[in-house]
Structure formats: C-alpha cells, structure tokens
Amino acid sequence: MKYLIWHYRRLPLLSRIGVWIIMVFSATAIFAPLLAPYSYQSQELPHRLLGVSARHWMGYDELGRDILSRLIYGSRISLLVGIAVVSGSALAGTMIGAISGYYRGWIDDVLMRIVDVLMAVPGILLAIAFVAFRGPGVGNLITALVLIGWVGYARLIRGEILKVREFEFVQAVRAQGAGDRRILWRHILPNVIDPLIVQASLGMAGAIMAEASLSFLGLGITPPTPSWGSMLNSARNHVFEAPHLTVFPGTALMLLVMAFNFVGDGLRKVRLQSQT
C-alpha cells in the first residue's frame, strides 16, 4: 500500500486524474446492483428512445430500457474483459518471454519469429477472424484477445531479461548454486515487474477498446448482457431521432480508455525519470 501511494505521488497530474477515473468506474462496476436505479433488462416499450429526464438521467434506449442502468452494468463487462485479457496475456507473455530471454538459442529464435509474424498483421483482424469462426461470446472474445495480446508482453519481458541476466547479482546467485528456475522466478522476474505494469496499464486501454470494437461489430458480447460496444451498435440505427443513445456510452468508453492511457503514460515517464 505504501508502495502504491509513493508511486501515486510521483505521477503527473493527468495520470492522477486517470487513477481517480479508474477508481470511480471500478466502484461502479463492483456496486452495480446497488447503484443502478433500474434493472438493465426491464423494458418500457412506450418510452422507447425517450430523452433525458429527472427520473431517467440518460433516457431510454431503443427497447425502452434505462440507459444509465445499462451503462453501469456495462462497466462490469469492460473491466472484466480488460482484466481477464491483460492477466492472461501478461501471464502467457511473461512465461514465453522469460523462456526466450533466459535460455536464448534456438528456442528464442523460434519464439521470436512467431512474435514477429504476429506483430506483422493487425491484431484486431486476427481477433475478428477467430471470433467469426468460433462464434461470439465472452469466452471466445477473451481467448481471441489473449491470443493476440501475449506478443507485446513476450517481447518486452525478453528484452528486460536479456538486460537483467547479465547483472552481477545474477552471477552471484548462480555461484551460490541456485538453479535456473529459482534464478528466473525469484531473482530476475521481480526486477522486470515495473515495465510490465506500464504495459499492463496501456494493455487495459487496448483490451477495453478491442472488446467494445468487437461488440460494436456484433462479434463480442451477446445480448441481453449490456456492453458499451453493443449499446453503441444498436444506437447506430437511431442516430437521427435519439443521439443520446450514442453520446452516453461513447463518453463512458472514452473516459475509461483515456484514464488507462494517462496512467500508463505517467508510469512510463516516472520509470524513465528514475532510470536516468
């Protein structure tokens, strides 16, 4: 906790604002059932597409559902997918990157060529392809995003490990008789955690955006589960008569993505400063 506060104090202003935005959205997601004024599914068809009012702060959607409530529940999907994708990609990427950077040799060559190939095609296209053939849904969506997401972490961790493994303390531990696995997990990995956190923060922004993109294309979260992307998708048919259907989920998505980008940028700056 002390470590976190120390980090927070050194962040630039924009990043601190980002931290607060993320905390507000996280609280919203956790306490969604308490905060949402209505059910996210209950329909009042006569009121469909009605605008902002005192009882419905963000108005009704195309099926007469309360937009605010759907937005609140939608934050759960965004953060859940973000956390799942980032932890899955970071875990897989760290393991692959660690093996690649620590053992080097042919295994490194093979793994890095795979990374090169995956980086040479637009990731979201591969995700779309995967979901198009496997079918939509949260599980397939997360799998698809992890399959393209691990690459960045692998390359990052490999680079860091190539640097750290040459340090004297690593030789010292080895001289004391520690095995490969112990050196890697107990001594090297704790030293590469900082860049990993930066990458994870930016990765959250990317994953949330990717989920919304796929849901917008009808390839992500399936109804009736509310996702900001699918809300924006159904809003498309009503831009003329009900722009509020676009404005609210759009703003929420932008705020959250921006917040993670701010935090990632800030953490990176702090890291660069402490290095020089």
Next chain:
Amino acid sequence: MNRYLLRRLALALITLWGVVTFVFLLLHLIPGDPVETMLGEGAKPAEIAAMRKSLGLDLPMLTQYGHYWRNLATGDLGTSFRTGESVLKTLRQSYPATLKLTLSSMLAGILVSVPLGVLAARRHGSGVDAAITSISLLGISIPHFVLGPLLIIALAITWPLLPVSGMGTSDHLVLPTITLATALAAILIRMVRASMINELDRPYVITARAKGLSGRRVTYLHAMKNGLMPVVTILGLQFGGLLAGAIITETIFSWQGIGRLMIQAIQSRDYPLIQSCILAISVTYIFSNFLTDLIYSLLDPRVRY
C-alpha cells in the same frame, strides 16, 4: 539488394506463409462439424456429404493444405455461399473502395499532423504545445465507432453539410476520412513532435542558427528532413491500424469496401468470403510494411547494415 532488405523480405514471406496457414486453419476452428454449421439444422446427410466433398473437407488435412496453396496460386479463392459468385470477383469490386478510404485518410493524417507536430516542437513547453498535445491525446482515445456517429450527428444531421453515409461523390468521402484519420493524426502529431524536439537540439541546428539562418529556415529545411525520418516507419506500421479501423468505419458509413464486405460475410456465415477478406487485408498490410522498409532504406543509407 542489401542485407537489410533481404532480411525484411524474408520476414514478409514468413509472415505471408503464417497468414495463409492461419486463414486455412480458420475453417477448422468452427465448433463441431463445419459443414453442418454452414448448412444449418435439418440438412440431409447427402447434402452434407456433397458439401464436404466440394470443399475438399473429406481429404486428409495435409492434402487440403496443399490444395489450398494450389488454388491460391491460380487465383481461385472459391465461391461465395451467399451469392454464388467467385470470391475473387467480389473482392475486386470492394478492394478499390477500401484503398481509396485508407489512402485518403493517410494523406489527411499526414497533412494535419506534420504542421501541428512541427509547430508544437518549435514552441516546446508553451501553451500552444500543451493545447496540441492535449488534443492529440483526445484523438488517440476516441474510438472510430464513437467519433463516426458523433460526426454524423454534428455535420450531417444538426448542420446538414455532408451526406450521412454511402458512396459516390467526393462529399461522401469526407466524414469517413475524418473518422479514420483522427487517430492516425493524433499518433503522428506525438511522433513528429518528439522527433523534431530531439532534432532541434542537435549541434548542426545550433550551427545553422549561429550562421545566421532564420529559425524557420532551419526548422523546415534542415531539421525536418531528419526529423521526419522515424515518422516514415510509423506510417507503415499505422497502415495496419488504418486497415483495421476501416472495417469499423466502413460499417458505420455503409462504405462498400472490404471491411464492410467482411462483416456482412460474417453475419451470413459466408466462410470462403470471410477467409479471403482476412487474407486480402493481411496481404495488403504485409506489402505496405515491406514497402515502408524499402522507402526507409532509400531515405536513410545507415540502415543498410
């Protein structure tokens, strides 16, 4: 050809092989029996068998893979389930539209970002710099599918200046281009700014200034030549972002390009068409990346190691 380019060419070829293999394997990702999924419930066993045979799915995997390559080499991409037309023909009709949209967005992105990025670098640390940097941060964070509808609401509905969607006149190109170019411009502004700040600090710039050349002349004639070099690399990489963004932008504006074609194909489970769309977009990206490397090695002889 030098070693650098040979290595890049090798990578491009390996990537091409990887993409083709991935696209080939996609059919086998379909849960359960792909043929039954394609034909839907209630298909007769005879129909299923006939379909399986026509797709070559009754053959061993390796033979299928070999056939897939052979067909690709002869330009046979299969026939669309939905229209019964040749996939290659359908692709040929949509491809130019996507190219037009992505290229115009790239042009717009460069035209906006280079002057703004250079300006921010020259006024480094000033209010102008802060304003430009903040706007670019906003541009990076706004997704295409939020910006697009907002632009429609503002510029096509509230003030009906431009058409809502569709293709035809050059007016139709404006909103999709702004939508697609914004994120690119935002990224480029940051790149140009960072690179130019770095460049304007170099000794040769100080020498040129000391010689009595005007700040403007040094910036635009001397520093910009070097400062924009890294931007060329980024442009190549960002082309992939544009192609991916085009899938969404085309859907929003009913732009009859390859992205919209792919989404329609996905909705109607037109598997051969989906495969070919993915292949076409990936190949375009691989090619543009290689082209970038080529241009870069022409611009900067140092990379020909």
